[in-house]
Amino acid sequence: MLLKDLAEMAGVSLSTVSRALHGDARISEATRKRIQEIADREHFVLSKSASALASRKSFRITALFVDHFNTWFTSTSLEGLYSVISQSDYDLFPLALHTPEELDTFFRLLSRNNNTDGIIISSIHLSDSHTEQLAASHIPVVGLDSYGTQGYDAAVVLNNDESMLMAARRIKLLGHTAIGFVHYPQPGLFHDYSYSERIPQFERICRAQGYPERSFHHFASSNGKADREGVESILRQWTATTPRPSVLFVETDDFAITLMSALREQGLRIPEDVSVVGFDDNPVSKLIGLATFRQNALGNARYAAQTMLSLLKADQPEGSLPERADLAGVKAAESDAQKPMFSRDFTSFIARRTLGPAPKNAARH
Amino acid sequence: MLLKDLAEMAGVSLSTVSRALHGDARISEATRKRIQEIADREHFVLSKSASALASRKSFRITALFVDHFNTWFTSTSLEGLYSVISQSDYDLFPLALHTPEELDTFFRLLSRNNNTDGIIISSIHLSDSHTEQLAASHIPVVGLDSYGTQGYDAAVVLNNDESMLMAARRIKLLGHTAIGFVHYPQPGLFHDYSYSERIPQFERICRAQGYPERSFHHFASSNGKADREGVESILRQWTATTPRPSVLFVETDDFAITLMSALREQGLRIPEDVSVVGFDDNPVSKLIGLATFRQNALGNARYAAQTMLSLLKADQPEGSLPERADLAGVKAAESDAQKPMFSRDFTSFIARRTLGPAPKNAARH
DNA sequence: CTGAAAGCGCTTACAG
DNA sequence: CTGAAAGCGCTTACAG
Numbered sequence A, B: 001m002l003l004k005d006l007a008e009m010a011g012v013s014l015s016t017v018s019r020a021l022h023g024d025a026r027i028s029e030a031t032r033k034r035i036q037e038i039a040d041r042e043h044f045v046l047s048k049s050a051s052a053l054a055s056r057k058s059f060r061i062t063a064l065f066v067d068h069f070n071t072w073f074t075s076t077s078l079e080g081l082y083s084v085i086s087q088s089d090y091d092l093f094p095l096a097l098h099t100p101e102e103l104d105t106f107f108r109l110l111s112r113n114n115n116t117d118g119i120i121i122s123s124i125h126l127s128d129s130h131t132e133q134l135a136a137s138h139i140p141v142v143g144l145d146s147y148g149t150q151g152y153d154a155a156v157v158l159n160n161d162e163s164m165l166m167a168a169r170r171i172k173l174l175g176h177t178a179i180g181f182v183h184y185p186q187p188g189l190f191h192d193y194s195y196s197e198r199i200p201q202f203e204r205i206c207r208a209q210g211y212p213e214r215s216f217h218h219f220a221s222s223n224g225k226a227d228r229e230g231v232e233s234i235l236r237q238w239t240a241t242t243p244r245p246s247v248l249f250v251e252t253d254d255f256a257i258t259l260m261s262a263l264r265e266q267g268l269r270i271p272e273d274v275s276v277v278g279f280d281d282n283p284v285s286k287l288i289g290l291a292t293f294r295q296n297a298l299g300n301a302r303y304a305a306q307t308m309l310s311l312l313k314a315d316q317p318e319g320s321l322p323e324r325a326d327l328a329g330v331k332a333a334e335s336d337a338q339k340p341m342f343s344r345d346f347t348s349f350i351a352r353r354t355l356g357p358a359p360k361n362a363a364r365h
Numbered sequence C, D: 001c002t003g004a005a006a007g008c009g010c011t012t013a014c015a016g
Helices: A003-010 A014-021 A029-041 A048-055 A072-085 A100-109 A128-137 A161-173 A194-208 A228-239 A253-265 A284-288 A297-318 A334-338 B003-010 B014-021 B029-041 B048-055 B072-085 B100-108 B128-137 B161-173 B194-208 B228-239 B253-265 B284-288 B297-318 B334-338
Strands: A060-066 A091-097 A118-122 A141-146 A154-157 A179-183 A216-220 A247-250 A275-280 A291-294 A329-331 B060-066 B091-097 B118-122 B141-146 B154-157 B179-183 B216-220 B247-250 B275-280 B291-294 B329-331
Touching (some): A003 A014, A003 A029, A048 B048, A060 A072, A060 A297, A072 A253, A072 A297, A072 B091, A091 B072, A100 A128, A118 A297, A154 A297, A161 A194, A179 A194, A179 A253, A194 A216, A216 A228, A247 A253, A253 A275, A253 A284, A284 B284, B003 B014, B003 B029, B014 B029, B060 B072, B060 B297, B072 B091, B072 B118, B072 B253, B072 B297, B091 B100, B141 B297, B161 B194, B161 B291, B179 B253, B194 B216, B228 B253, B253 B284
Parallel strands (some): A060 A091, A060 A118, A154 A329, A179 A247, A247 A275, A275 A291, B060 B091, B060 B118, B118 B141, B141 B154, B154 B329
16 A cells, blocks of 8 residues: 555545645645545555655654663663654664764764764763764754763753752761762773763762862772672772771662662661662662662653754754754753752661761671 | 765766675675775765665564563563664664554554564564454564464563472472462553463462462452552552461562562561562562562563564565464573573572461551 | 666655 | 656666
């Protein structure tokens, strides 16, 4: 069943059918309805390839993620993008890249070949050369959960400043004087995850709260990963530190969860012996007693998708992108702009600093 | 930069460039290399729409999921499919459907319009009418984590029989005489999730182990969902049952995790007061003390994707599908065929049945 | 081993 | 309000 068959059945031309199916205002309501009914009855579907080729669009939106889909944060972002884009004429194509080289290749091949109409990039800082390549491609680019806006036509920017301020004050009130920061800098992989900005930012804010330099201790995963080995290297560093930090801030919930599991296996109680704070508000955090900063992964993704659809719509009439300057809007998702966000149990999962002797089991290892 | 520009630069015809880029054996090695070098240097990329239209393929594989991407099981399946398909010429196009109506529409519109070359369907039983529609579409269909094979050209079938047998014996040894089964039958939504087969299957196996009929108690979520309200309705039913089941088998880890959280909020200890067993081996299960049957979500998905690529390859020469009978292979992913699979902590997370009085807090509500 | 030409199934100026 | 025709950028028999 092709367009020409439909045209024959309806007794009109190809052009008329095509226009009717797209709701072209020039087609009379009666004709449109008649054609639509035949199309429905025959279960007619346009060929995407043919439509795309003829219209010089791809009807695809590419969603670029780092590493894997099966983390809470990535899969929730994907869900958010999908829930919006599936309602439009566009198809969502998710892409997962694992190394900076793959990222480079992706940007290098962004051509005018029209294989994607828009790109949504999650949690990545764009380098100068990526920025140039994107600009040259004339494809709209929306940042999702990015820290800055460089290279993006629009970006949903993470901003935990207010939450961090509240957290820093709270920690101080509870008497914590030694603070541990836990990183996993993925050597050789992406250095420019947006979450790598979280810790430095929080440290700045703590400093502004009057914490002296020696309060801060940085622990980095020895292999750069959030796995068993990485976690154990963190534990070793933490145990060897004097005074031992009574609260640990971890770049992501995923890593914090693995870390907590290891801490408990060592016989440590959380939060009595050490408090752990993550970022993301993975739903599991509540179940296992992890305090966490909330990131509205779903809402941010939906907002980014809507922004992309707007850009695509704005793009239509002129056939070329509006001036880059007009688009460059740094927007926080509405829901995020309002208020500091913590997991519901943020406070209860952080203990008043213990002043007694170190717990028995903590030293072994 | 189009194919014709490349042809000009290389001093050959369009046909030659196209063939060279596709590794056609008729093109001399020297010519092929020369063309490839120019293509690389110019960052040339074929237009997918044009290639698809001309070759009458779509270069898309559709992955059909139920509900949401941000569950552990779905996102892990997606990851597995992606890791295989991204290495091929095909693009992975994920689809999430929420109601049987959407599913019907999807099947009805599967046409010869070539918008997808293959369909991978996760965790769904196909009805007779879907089976017919699929057969009529002549599109290869692979089942992922299905319980049966109806309607599929090939299927990775879930088979927990041996694990269930071991679990049933273990439960018996530990002295559990009252067993609770927890469902969430999603009224009005899909009745044919493959996981809805888990409980009946396990009940059969327990019966074969000599459990009398009165040992079994079924608890269904009042609203059919795995949310707070659903969980609380389960708790009410469980509390009202005499003798109160000392072990609860839950259809999925996701629901089991929510249930455990509610149980603990009621002051119940797990597994001392009640043991909880789920299905899936969500990595979190270990952290929170949930015993669970392992499903190799990642491996199964990879296997399904590989199977799809094979079908697509087999499909190529003749231009039509091989006889359906030849394809109909019921295959368990290799890794799953071997051995019963439990979470590492399966046994330690199930307590010997407590014979003392019911815990104090359990009755309130 | 290579090329000229038809055609994939649509969209969209252009003309009326 | 509708139609005839060109064209989107490739692939692939067919011919040599």
